[in-house]
Every structure is written in C-alpha cells, then in structure tokens.
Amino acid sequence: xxxxxxxxxxxxxxxxxxxxxxxxxxxxxxxxxxxxxxxxxxxxxxxxxxxxxxxxxxxxxxxxxxxxxxxxxxxxxxxxxxxxxxxxxxxxxxxxxxxxxxxxxxxxxxxxxxxxxxxxxxxxxxxxxxxxxxxxxxxxxxxxxxxxxxxxxxxxxxxxxxxxxxxxxxxxxxxxxxxxxxxxxxxxxxxxxxx
Numbered sequence: 001x002x003x004x005x006x007x008x009x010x011x012x013x014x015x016x017x018x019x020x021x022x023x024x025x026x027x028x029x030x031x032x033x034x035x036x037x038x039x040x041x042x043x044x045x046x047x048x049x050x051x052x053x054x055x056x057x058x059x060x061x062x063x064x065x066x067x068x069x070x071x072x073x074x075x076x077x078x079x080x081x082x083x084x085x086x087x088x089x090x091x092x093x094x095x096x097x098x099x100x101x102x103x104x105x106x107x108x109x110x111x112x113x114x115x116x117x118x119x120x121x122x123x124x125x126x127x128x129x130x131x132x133x134x135x136x137x138x139x140x141x142x143x144x145x146x147x148x149x150x151x152x153x154x155x156x157x158x159x160x161x162x163x164x165x166x167x168x169x170x171x172x173x174x175x176x177x178x179x180x181x182x183x184x185x186x187x188x189x190x191x192x193x194x195x
Contacts, residue, residue: 010123013046014104024103028096030078037075041065045101046122058101062093 025038044061066073066089074082076093083089101107108119145152165171171179 009120011120013122013124013126014106016104020103024100028078028099029076030081032079033075034072037069037072040068041097041100042104045097045104045106046124058094058098059090062090062097065093065097066090 025033029038044065048057048061065076066086069076073089076096077083077089081092083092106119106122108116110116145154147153165176
C-alpha cells in the first residue's frame, strides 16, 4: 500500500526562553537598544530564514540594517564599541546578526557543522495578536434614557456628536447640517424661482 507523507510548509516560530533572549540582546547590542529595533531585527531574520546562513547575504543584510537605522546606528552597538569606519560597522553587524540567527535556531547546521535540513519559512501563527471586538448593544448617541416612576423616558441631547437616522444609520453634526442646508436651499429655490 503506497504511503503519503506530508512535508510541513513552515517551521514554528523560534521558541527561546525570554531571559536568554534578553541577556543576548543586552550583551550583543547594549542596553540602549529600543524594543522596536530588536523586533525589526528579529522579524528580519525570521522572514528570511533560507538566506540567513549565506555569508554574502548576511553582509548585504548588515548593510541594509545599517542603512535602515542610519539615524540610530549607535544603538546597534554597546557603549565604546562603535566602529568609526563604515566597513567595520558592517562586519560587526554581520557577526551580531549571525549570532542572533544561531541563537534563534535559524541555521540548517548542527553545532558540529553538519547539515541538518533546509530551513522552512517561519510561521508567525504562534505570535499573532489577539483582537477583541466590543459590540455596544445599547448605545444611543442622540438621547439618554431616564426612569420616571415606573416608566422609562427618553431625553434628546442637543450636544450629541452623532444623530441616528433610520434604524441603523448614524451621521455626525457636519453631515446633518450639510444635508439640512441642501434641503433648505433646494426647497427655497423651488418655491422662489430666480427671475
């Protein structure tokens, strides 16, 4: 009986202990690096796993990273580590990105240097944001309800930001003024035609 094997289309997002990750970032880049910069570097590596291990590519990536963070290049280096020559900066960033990729397990080689397997694209499924949609069921922007005795009454608000027209259409003050002015002008021109 022939068998069918499914090859995964993507690899899991790197599973690394936060303390190890944080310590690596501080030791490699310094304590002044921003979260945005760290995330940009992390996602740059995880979105290009098949190319991370190529030496020429990592140097090109280092050049691109230096250009991307040109206004804040010093944040990619620890204090007193900042090279003055651009070529040296590129080599230092190449090494840092290479160590970063290895820490994240983004290499097709074992620690002894033997080829394991080709890297698959990284899935971002495990780090998807959680979205919450709140539905306001009893929101009335044009009036308030109050209880008078046993009966609920409505009090229309002149200060409401929105006005409900029909069953489910809401408009703001500017739109309602424009519509009313348009109707008034149309009506006025129909009654008093220009002679």
